[in-house]
């Protein structure tokens with residue numbers, strides 16, 4: 001089963017200038033062939049389908065714990081897209097009086113020519129889609145779960161390699177602060193997963209995959225948004241993402257980082273501290289969460305009091 005923590009794996013900046021076209025590019029990192037839906041579902045299904053777990057325990061633990069981290073990555077990419085779409089649909093035409101309507105014109109009219117109108121019309125309430133940068137829905141065809149451990153680990157190494165190319169291209173194409181914070185973090189963490197699958201293959205077969213690094217040749221230490229994560233050693237660490245399970249990952253994730261020579265480690269804490277998510281404001285122009293969000297907030301407040309909960313929401317946001 002999966003335990004859920006209401007935090008993001010890293011801090012994202014709050015909404016600034018909206019960038020709907022940039023958001024449609026970032027979609028590639030969510031629902032593209034090499035995006036986070038693909039890494040998440042590949043490792044998740046490989047772990048579901050894993051036979052003889054006890055016999056191959058360290059490898060099962062590795063794939064299962066990385067799968068859990070990828071769940072947090074789809075959450076992060078979605079939060080980034082939602083941040084970039086914020087401020088594009090905050091003027092509701094329907095609630096405006098006749099004079100205001102003349103002034104507003106069509107508040108969503110400027111969005112006619114954005115790259116992906118589905119962020120606003122169907123089904124989108126200015127929210128992330130499970131699709132790539134061209135609007136194609138993510139598909140289970142992107143999942144490779146052969147049952148053969150060497151095949152699956154080799155595939156996973158290739159998948160992480162392709163994912164790193166995609167992240168760098170998005171970094172270079174989109175300069176929105178949220179997109180840069182996202183790609184800086186994911187380049188570092190995806191790099192750990194690439195090393196993890198290489199080390200797993202080396203430990204299983206003896207093949208020296210360290211000679212393939214860096215692949216592609218991305219100098220993460222020269223990318224400002226990668227630096228804080230490198231300084232904290234996030235390029236060397238794997239998390240178990242469980243309070244008590246998946247303890248054998250250190251049997252395969254070990255040795256030194258092929259690019260820096262530093263020791264690879266298993267984090268003592270089960271999961272990264274991460275950061276609180278920003279509470280993204282309503283976008284009533286697309287009914288998210290409603291044309292009159294303040295009414296829902298009033299109802300929620302009444303229900304909270306009736307249930308004996310504190311007057312103020314108990315959850316936390318940044």
Ligand code: MN3
Pocket residue numbers: 036039070073186189190
């Ligand atoms: Mn990932």
